[in-house]
Amino acid sequence: MTLTCAVIGAGAWGTALADRLAHNGHAVRLWGYETDVVDAINQHHTNRFLAGITLHPAITASHEIGEVVTGAGLVVMAAPSHVTRAVAESAHPFLSSSAAVVVASKGIEQHSLALMTEVVDDVFDIGPSIALSGPSFAAEVASGQPTAVVVACADVERARFAQQAFSGQTFRVYTQDDVVGVELGGSLKNVMAVATGIAEGLGLGFNARAALITRGLVEMTRLGVALGAKASTFAGLAGMGDLVLTCTGSLSRNRTLGLEIGKGATLDEVLATRETVAEGVITARSARALAERHGVSMPIVDAVHGVLFDGRSSRETMNELMNRDLRAEQDS
Amino acid sequence: MTLTCAVIGAGAWGTALADRLAHNGHAVRLWGYETDVVDAINQHHTNRFLAGITLHPAITASHEIGEVVTGAGLVVMAAPSHVTRAVAESAHPFLSSSAAVVVASKGIEQHSLALMTEVVDDVFDIGPSIALSGPSFAAEVASGQPTAVVVACADVERARFAQQAFSGQTFRVYTQDDVVGVELGGSLKNVMAVATGIAEGLGLGFNARAALITRGLVEMTRLGVALGAKASTFAGLAGMGDLVLTCTGSLSRNRTLGLEIGKGATLDEVLATRETVAEGVITARSARALAERHGVSMPIVDAVHGVLFDGRSSRETMNELMNRDLRAEQDS
Numbered sequence: 001m002t003l004t005c006a007v008i009g010a011g012a013w014g015t016a017l018a019d020r021l022a023h024n025g026h027a028v029r030l031w032g033y034e035t036d037v038v039d040a041i042n043q044h045h046t047n048r049f050l051a052g053i054t055l056h057p058a059i060t061a062s063h064e065i066g067e068v069v070t071g072a073g074l075v076v077m078a079a080p081s082h083v084t085r086a087v088a089e090s091a092h093p094f095l096s097s098s099a100a101v102v103v104a105s106k107g108i109e110q111h112s113l114a115l116m117t118e119v120v121d122d123v124f125d126i127g128p129s130i131a132l133s134g135p136s137f138a139a140e141v142a143s144g145q146p147t148a149v150v151v152a153c154a155d156v157e158r159a160r161f162a163q164q165a166f167s168g169q170t171f172r173v174y175t176q177d178d179v180v181g182v183e184l185g186g187s188l189k190n191v192m193a194v195a196t197g198i199a200e201g202l203g204l205g206f207n208a209r210a211a212l213i214t215r216g217l218v219e220m221t222r223l224g225v226a227l228g229a230k231a232s233t234f235a236g237l238a239g240m241g242d243l244v245l246t247c248t249g250s251l252s253r254n255r256t257l258g259l260e261i262g263k264g265a266t267l268d269e270v271l272a273t274r275e276t277v278a279e280g281v282i283t284a285r286s287a288r289a290l291a292e293r294h295g296v297s298m299p300i301v302d303a304v305h306g307v308l309f310d311g312r313s314s315r316e317t318m319n320e321l322m323n324r325d326l327r328a329e330q331d332s
Numbered sequence: 333m334t335l336t337c338a339v340i341g342a343g344a345w346g347t348a349l350a351d352r353l354a355h356n357g358h359a360v361r362l363w364g365y366e367t368d369v370v371d372a373i374n375q376h377h378t379n380r381f382l383a384g385i386t387l388h389p390a391i392t393a394s395h396e397i398g399e400v401v402t403g404a405g406l407v408v409m410a411a412p413s414h415v416t417r418a419v420a421e422s423a424h425p426f427l428s429s430s431a432a433v434v435v436a437s438k439g440i441e442q443h444s445l446a447l448m449t450e451v452v453d454d455v456f457d458i459g460p461s462i463a464l465s466g467p468s469f470a471a472e473v474a475s476g477q478p479t480a481v482v483v484a485c486a487d488v489e490r491a492r493f494a495q496q497a498f499s500g501q502t503f504r505v506y507t508q509d510d511v512v513g514v515e516l517g518g519s520l521k522n523v524m525a526v527a528t529g530i531a532e533g534l535g536l537g538f539n540a541r542a543a544l545i546t547r548g549l550v551e552m553t554r555l556g557v558a559l560g561a562k563a564s565t566f567a568g569l570a571g572m573g574d575l576v577l578t579c580t581g582s583l584s585r586n587r588t589l590g591l592e593i594g595k596g597a598t599l600d601e602v603l604a605t606r607e608t609v610a611e612g613v614i615t616a617r618s619a620r621a622l623a624e625r626h627g628v629s630m631p632i633v634d635a636v637h638g639v640l641f642d643g644r645s646s647r648e649t650m651n652e653l654m655n656r657d658l659r660a661e662q663d664s
Binding site for chain 1: 478482581
């Protein structure tokens, strides 16, 4: 089965997924926002967001979303979460009603507090899209390092379709039906990565990091269950797997941001030096609002929110987190 | 409350726990097997198993187990798991029947397949001992880095007693009643650390490591539930927390051993260069036997066992693990 694929978003993750699809023999068109990125893909098969990688030559890039989306049987949404609605709206006029849509962006829309598949489904209105998530540094995916992810859809046939399209020797794709759990795992882990970075910036060690990750998964699971997700999803690749990767692998944008803040920088100072957004910053706001709406206790999310937006001291906030009353482990 | 404490085993972990107890104002006697280690503790407050740390001066060490155990109200078992029964037998004649016993050793006895609290309770016969486990590199504990662990006992009053004895500003202790889950978590994670090391030795990346850790926790939980543990324990500090620490923190003995084997060394070659035992090697045998006895599928344990003891190739075994049939994530 050879598909015509449109990948919307030429950041590291969108480009790595485009590369996987091209290696599977599909025709792949990639939409990029930055014209220099589009030109480099077409002329040199490179992308500065994926340094050191030579992309599959069958990938063509364009800045015109109509050129990319028209006629595509598989559409992959991979723009940053805060622009996903706007990008989907610009793609919508060109979308085939029979297309399968995979959502690889990870985040929670501000104000609406919608997950990315909800945003995309709201705009496209062609049936449920498929969430793709799991522990997957883009550079490793693009360089053919073994990776396992999940695709989740309420419609199991669509999930299997995406599984077949993406699966390859080094890229294992498992199916899931818990879309909310898979998406929340991928989104909330970015807030935990900021927390881990702050702890590292303060000089805390591996023991504290492991405790933070463990307690982080507990509160992610608690919010997920309140929103209708399965607890077991958070013990899987899109929950624990992605959380562990992002909090312990090479420094992600979110962890680096936390690290700088733990060392004393303010959020404004860190953001002023960056071209790309750390999803965890936006998600800290959305997650806190979701937790409040559903009456769920999320002390680590509260701590990150307090440090990023309320001027709280990193050290005092982290000390408070570590020094909550002694109690049984299964209590909150 | 000031206790007289006996810590049996002057390796890194026993010594770090002795140091915590001394910092809490308790009188601490430490039994060491190596006489040079005993002398260094008494004369210089140092231990070569905890390089760079100055121990609390109130710790006294001895090679005579009777001197250490007689009159102790709290006894901490911290010898390697394969000598725990023999060491407990030598301590038994001096043990007060009113002592609380904390078991900090992590492993599964060969042949009997008993957990360490079962071994100790079998020898001491003074009521249930307390398992202490969780993400805790000894060097970080001894240097006062924030750490969170659990103490588990069927008798909740004993667990609370241990919690009070060990808790301090930088050492948080949570109580648990799932002794089997807590002990299995601490034991089985060492096998997963060997697996992670093998993957690293073969040159696999962070994505593969995160997938291995995730699937590792799934099979640890599966065995635990078959043995009567709670699945939720494996999502806690003694399960996921310790697993993440050991597989991602600085190189543990188990991960280093796996790394060398992944790079092509045989088990005999690696063991010939070491003074101390990597618990994961012994636990790979015991865990495989437990899984067979209970009819539980543990593909990662099988893989480690095959590479360590059956002469299987690291690369082929790891490829097979990574390339199991595509399926839904919740299936085995």
